[in-house]
Amino acid sequence: MTATRRDLVTGVVVAVIGVIYYLATFSIQETSDIVTPRTFPAIVGAGLIILGLFLAGQALWQGRRTAAGTTRADATAVDATRADTGPGDTTAADATPADTAPGDKEPEPASGVVLPAPEDPPARRVVLQFALFFVYLAIVIPVGFLLSTAAFLMTVTSLYAPEKWIRNLLYSVLFSVIIYVAFVYGLQVYLPVGILG
């Protein structure tokens, strides 16, 4: 996804969230105060809508400008943009033209080296990791901390390094037990016992 496409999508999503948020403010009971309980949420909802549309509009405008430029130059330029910005746009976004950090103009080598931005993992693996995490969240209370945590850790580490299964198993079991003991007996934070209880 190019930086402009990304901004377009982000802007639209933010605007939609803003609309939902704004609509939700209608269910807040009105009062006779000068500033009612609804005022701030409504402002925030409207703000999200405006900002989202602004971002999307900015992206569209920039996209058109880039497109105009590329048709004149060469169609491959689009791919070039993609290669530049593709992997590098997870954090602090210095990808969009408008975003250009002032530092880019005056490079000055020091400890604050600009690292190559972290790689973007493939979407389906992110979804898989999130799915695993949600399963863990869902079972930790009914199944209990010890079992669910050991299972979660085993799954995650084995997906990552299947051949080290002995280490993974040891880690999963020991970490769960140590943490459980530390929290329950040391900090008296009672973690769910679940089916073991």
Next chain:
Amino acid sequence: MDTLGDLAGGFAAAVQPASLAFALLGVLLGTVVGVLPGIGPISAIAILIPVSFGMEPVHGLILLCGIYYGSMYGGSITATLIKTPGEVASAVTAIEGYEMARRGRAKAALATAAIGSFLAGTLAIIGLTFLSPLLVQLANYFGATEYFLLMATALLLASTMSAGSRAKALISIFIGLAVGLIGLDFQTGLPRQTFGIGLLSDGIDFTIFAMALFAIPEAIRNLALGRGAKEEIQSFGSDRWMTKEDWQRSAGPWARGSVLGFIIGVLPGVGPSLASFMSYIMEKRISRRKHEFGHGAIEGVAGPEAANNAGVGGAMIPLFSLGIPGSATTALLLFVFTMYGLQPGPLIFRDDSALIWTIIASMYIGNVALIILNLPLVGVFVKLLKMPKEILFSAILVLVVIGAYAIEFSLFGLLLLGIFGVIGYLMEKGGIPLAPSILALVLVPLLEDNFRRMLQISGGSIAPLFTRPVSLAIIILMLAGIVGPFLFRWWVRRRKLLADVSVG
């Protein structure tokens, strides 16, 4: 010099081998507890309340103060190493600190945090010792109008916190505001934006929000990358202690952070957290290395950490003299103090002189214990990062889940954690910075309450913004801050243009 005499008395009570041992123990416990996400100083203090009452009051107080300082520092350790801030103040440290760690500079980051905390903490206690009566007056100039303006300014400034597009930073702020408004309205007790879900009426807990936004996307991303991906965190062979340059670059932020933190800390309600954010923003604004911010600028760790600890000292002033706790932790400390027979209020320095000086002396000692204990430990903590990625990040996920569980004790709380984790991931993906929304979440109640109070008091008019001296001063400063740079840039460009023309 009555103050000095009283302080000496406090120290006489506090400095004994046993006291020092308790101070070290407290700091150690505090650090451990602070390192665990979701389990903050408040838990440690609550656990030890029964224990501390079995002890001499002096020892109990020293132990608890040690825990408080230790856990404040412990929070910055996790923020730096694994991007998991346990409290508002260390959310800022998670920005530059983690970036430093990724560049193999974790040791320097932790060291500058520890030294800055110590210096600022000590300065703030000195300030507390000598300036209390003066500063308590400050509160008399800060009414609803000024508070509102201060919060609004902080939010505006927060949009300059992150590199990149202003619009995105503003979106981040508005997301924080949107989340912060969920729950019962403080003024009327009416539910707002709960989408009919009763469980949402208590609002979204800050810790869950911060953990979810920072820690989860980072962990998930690293786990999803799998092996073969480029190593995230750089080799540690080159991890050096603070270099001479680091010292030079840290000194200014420490000093500025201490002063700023102490002053903001005095304002009840916002205290340390606002201080650390403001310090970050200030350092970024005045730095000659603006471009390094967001890429591991040491100033971005040194300043906020100093401000944070100075803020804690500052927050003790309203706590002692007005009985206004600035946070849940100080509320609990207040409870402990009163259990020891302290009666907070304007007369505290007269009526409870001996006890209050003991408390102040034990803060000095706790601070010293903090640095004695933690500087040597920096190397140990940094080793954590050497763990294989899948182990480190899966462990983080488990710890955040425990943290969330310990806050809400419910499936709902855990689901909130997961949902905000997804939101955080998507925000990063969309290039929306995370830190401004965390500040916004913290500030929105103060912003809204005080705005409503202001209008309620004036009968709907916004005139007080311009008629109250302090408020007018803030507005003028704000305008100068916003318009000033534009004018300056315009002037520079014009001069350059003129110069070019004359050369041409």
Next chain:
Amino acid sequence: MRSTEISGQTGTTGGAATASAMRRGRTRWAGIGAAVAATALVLSGCQGKAQPPGESGDYPSGPVTVTAPAEPGSGWDTTARAVVEALQRDELVTSPLPVQNRPGGTGCSWLTTMMQQDKGKDDQIAITSLASQTMKARGLCEYGPEDATLIATLYVEDFMVVGPKDGDIQNLEDLVAALKDDPQKVTVAAAGDDTLPFALFAQAAGVKPADVNFVNYDGGGEQTTAMLNGDAKVAIAGLSEFRSVLEAGDIVPLVTFAEQPLAAPFDTVPTAKDSGYDVTLGNWRGVYGPADMPQTAVDYWATTLEEMSTSPTWEDTVKKNQWAPEFKTGEDAQAYVKEAATTVDEGVKATGIGSEK
């Protein structure tokens, strides 16, 4: 349900007044507060499972959880701790009494739990107060404390109206005159439901309660600051919120809504009733059990709390905090609470804070 609790053996002086510390269900710190609940804790893992309800004879056979449905340091929390402290220090109860904090919806969340999940159990008691009644009256909570098993009322914290030392309003007459002149100008700093008695007072003085200019603050500390910086002309709250500032002389008392004149040094403060404004309302605190609590348990607690009310530790705590003892059990307590409920209903109707404010 599984929960974690703060073990009860805390403290020497019980809950020496930190009432100012966010005493209502204000949830700004509630989450963190709950984290405390996560702490110092004693597992009562499967409450209810541990002991079958209604087992008579040597009740209580196991730990009884004392819940403060608010954050640590809040009014309910200090009350809970003071009660447990007195019960254990004076050895009135030998079973463990873990204190747990369960903030949420100004006590509504926990009250609902006690009405539903914990119905019929005998190993749970909790602290409640006037605020819970207001929640119900305003339609914000389905239940009020009188719907569960009310065991006893413990004490009353009297409401007091105060003003700054150098303010325009120095006594009750000034206050009434100022209110009649232009209620908009008399900004009243109040925390949440403390608006109620003041609104009733305004009504009695011939001022429309809706016209009173209430400004919301979080507690005594904030209210004091607001008066000192001129944001608020007067403030209303429980006496303990202002005690230290009153003693320092920075603010002056104007009127109280107590039944009887207060104890020294506030014995010269006029009560509204004596001054011809028929408003008496105090913020009572009490203890309640789950709905349908077994009679053995109710009787046990009524008797034990009565013993406690005259125990040295409790009396010391009450004195330190300047609470007005109002110990009632059984039907007396019911009647007392019912009367308060009527006043609250009336107040809510008069002020219209149920629907608008």
